[in-house]
Amino acid sequence: MSTGQTPLHKVQGLGASHSGTGHFWHERVTAVALIPLSLWFLYVMMGLSGTSEVTALQFLAHPWNAILMGAFVGFSLWHAYLGLQVVIDDYVHTPGMKIFLMLVVRFSVIAIYAASLVAIVRITAL
């Protein structure tokens, strides 16, 4: 039966998951990055609560804040992608449905990130 693996991949013995420890490691790296970013995000959301769009615009127009917001959204979506993959792997048992749902998650994550980045760039350019 063809597994779609190259001979090299096969001989490396990466098993049924078709990958090694990459998923596990990326999940941890993004988690560690999200520790300071989440604290910063909560600090920002509290600090912007009850203000106007002028405050939010001025805050996000600052390059450092724009970079941090872009990083928070990026790492969050990357971490979410990895986490949702585990959920799909655990509960969806038909390969077709699994691939379909993973594509939905992948495209959604890219679309959400693209929309967020364009918004941040628009704000800094204002």
Add this chain to the structure above:
Amino acid sequence: MADNPQRPVATTRPLSPHLTIYRWPATMLTSITHRVTGVGLSLGAIVLAWWLVSVSNGPEGWQAFHAISDTPIGALVLLGLTWSLVYHFLNGVRHLAWDLGYGFEKGTAERNSMIILVLSVIGAVAIFGLSWTGHGGYLR
């Protein structure tokens, strides 16, 4: 077995005890809650992207966002996302500690589960409550 070789194998095999048979320890609750809040936060990313797009659209965008977020349901969603983030953050740190080999003892794991549950509620109510009652806004 020998008298009926046609008998389906599946019905004669003993099943291992499933999730529903166990009393729920705190560790089981915090484990499934980590997953549920993770999925919730994934949906929360859509809210965050929508907020960023709204801000970038100026006053009209800001008002359109607040027209929905200021409703009781909107506030409930934001409170839920706040709690999800605080909970997933705290329990996520514990996951990283587990990866380093700490906190596996039965008593410790059970105690830390309770601490995380209580702390996440206190943290979320404090963050959301202060913001909602106008005690935030320090970036003005």
